[in-house]
Amino acid sequence: MSRSVVLGPVAVLLVCVLVGCDGGVEGVAGSSGVRDPYFPKAGNGGYDVTHYGLTLDYEPRTRRLVGKAEIRARAEKDLSAFNLDLKGMDVRSVEVGGEPARFNRSGDHELTVRPREDLGGGDSFVAVVRYEGVPEVVTDPDGSEEGWLPTEDGALGLGEPTGSMAWFPGNHHPGDKASYDIVVDVPEGLEVVSVGELREKTVDGGRAVFDWRVSEPVASYVVTVAVGEFEVRRSVAGRLPVYVAVDPEEAEAGAEVLDRIPEVMEWAQDNFGPYPFSSTGAIVEREDDAGYALETQNRPVFPGAPGVELLVHELVHQWYGNSVTPKSWRDMWLNEGFATYAEWLWDEDHGGDSVQDVFDALYEGDYFEEEAESDGVWAFPPARPPDAARISDSPVYERGAMVLHKVRRTVGDEVFFDILRGWAAGRRHGNADTDDFTAFVEKAAPDEDFSGIWDDWLYGEGRPRSP
Template sequence: MPRSVALGPVAVLLACVLIGCDGGVKGAAGASGVRDPYFPKLGNGGYDVTHYGLTLDYRPAGRKLVGKAVVAARAGSDLSAFDLDLKGMEVESVEVDGKPARFNRSGDHELVVRPRDDLDEGASFTTVVRYAGSPATITDPDGSEEGWLPTADGALALGEPTGAMAWFPGNHHPGDKATYDITVSVPEGLRVVSNGELARETVKEGRAVFAWHVGEPMASYVATVAVGKFAVRRSEGKGGVPVYAAVDPTQVADSEEVLDRIPEIVEWGSRTFGAYPFSSVGAIVEREDDAGYALETQNRPVFPGAPGVGLLLHELVHQWYGNSVTPESWRDMWLNEGFATYAEWLWAEEHGGDSAQEVFDLLYAGDYFDKKSDNDAVWAFPPARPPSAARISDSPVYERGAMVLHRIRQTVGDEVFRGILRGWAAAHRHGNADTGDFTAFVEAKAPGADFSEIWDEWLYGEGKPDRS
């Protein structure tokens, strides 16, 4: 047993900041993580963010970012301290409700904040963080790069799963969604494209300022900022949904035809999955080497080079499944990717391509991909149980996840299945849900059906299910 040590007042205060205090202090420190199965230190306990106001100044020549983050939140418990996720960057000051707050850095990405006054459970509070530095490019567990990516003419911020903490402090877990205002200043001649709608665009003293407003809740992993020279395409789809697409000049010719189909895809999605969940739509098309993958950033997905129709459709369908209905944890990624993949099958079925049944049969037979290893990879693990953080974007999450949906369709029939697609998107619109929520929802929509084989063998079971 260690010997006891008398702590002075400074040491006591530091201990309270780091771990919270009992007795004499009303609140405790919020948890430094929400125990996500794959990223346990992402997100933070004790509060819920309602709005982010981000004001950024970026200078590409030196890769220098100066930021001010105004984080409005509600305390979920009595708090003497709480954490924000922020990787790298130099924090200059922190205020809580207008009063200077003590802070320190802990671990890889924890910014620990100690308000001057304890926060009461249920109280709304505002934290202002001023910070600066060169934002990091993060390599995630599967080897993909995210965070703040330098591009040929600016930068691109991508956040799935951990990259958002590279450029602003926040509660960076998909379970905590918020609205946003993102204002970015860049050298005149460059543009800034982000989520939501462009509220203001001004130029003053050689600096161009772009203010974007996101009025619907958004998970931080689908927040984006793209800085560069873009050709902008504005139009309007059926139902009045504005379309805003920003295209790198080198990609304009190759992108024109496919981007013209955005209103068509959104209209088809609205018929198939229910009303489009956001107030605008579009795309950001960067150069092919600016990112290693496409991402379903809210309102306007990001593409490295001109996408094909299938990829454009996949990322736009994520606006329903992933961005509006957002997974409760990273374990539930198949609810994003399985739905978007199955949407590709439905689109092909209705537009002269293979039927969903034919795609299902090819996958099951091992004849879908050109390589045997790719066909075998479909059965590497069950879609609802990826073995590690490095595997949450592997084939079982996509293709086998889509096969689970097709097995549901086979069981309940087309009419009930279409109702499940629309009903699931409506029931959790702008919210969060997990796999248990989904299986319960399906069972409630088809009370006479037996789904035990689908859940046990296709969704949770190891290996290739027996096809009966």
């Protein structure tokens, strides 16, 4: 049995919105957030960014930033609207495909863009956002600060995990990596240091313009811009350009360690395979300019002159974290466990404690001076931080590294270092999660049983019953 139905005007309008009055399928709005387990509103669905062109004009005296972001992307489905992450700042205009687009702001950081014409799935498009204001400092769930941090002589942009949205609009989740052009205009006398390579510096009319480019994919949380007074040193590590920028107050203290970058890079390539990027280096700010070091791509940021172990940690992140990037913030141990293990390997190879000695001291509670720190290693499984405030806690670092050592003891050194190099090579410039890594290890050593390591050390609660 069938019935004829007469639709009222409201119902007709609804049908037109959903399926199109011409019988075609209309685009839908891309999602706000990619449902990351710890930062569900970070990132956006429906499109993939391939390139950011950022043009920034910064005045340190007033802390005012004027920006233009040219975002090249590909629609992953038919889109009538899409979202960008931008916290604070005043948006002056948005264009898509050279045509003015409607936009509105909602929530803490959502910029919703409605192009004049729907975007078809698979179509490439260019969105241009013009914006200005005083960028915000973002406080993480763990209490640390990121975003656009004002310094005594300029500013420092730090992004982990969500701070980059404070100074440019984008798809701010590690699952969407892109190349970058970053052009920054500042008062003459200041330097600007960023990711990639410096293409050009021009000075005119009391202003200096720095043009940086990184061609390899970058997750937005490891993009940086550092504005200030720096002593710049250029050298090479083999054939790899080394660009180091040091605040003059830290130049003397940092010289000895920073001169070891070529040595560290040679050691790291021996252990982890070819370096995945086209330059390296470091940015050393004053101690009070940031509360932590960060593995910003190509040249990590340090608050004050680093020790050699910290230098090793942040440079090895270029392989594990920057090139092989986590699919979600739940997988942070794939960054920090690997970089922490690299510190232990460096010490083992340079006359310090063996990795086994460090592992035993952690297991017995003798590694840290404070009992609370020793107990903290077992607070939760490294692959399951309880919330966003804990993704940088000790289990992610030390216990994550202990997981790797358990793998090493199971398979032996030859296979283990093949795993480290193969993981970095096979996932180069991509994203991966914990399941990807455990599957990779099992494939590399198919005759071994890793279930106890995964169950007790990677996912298990508390201290395993035996080391």
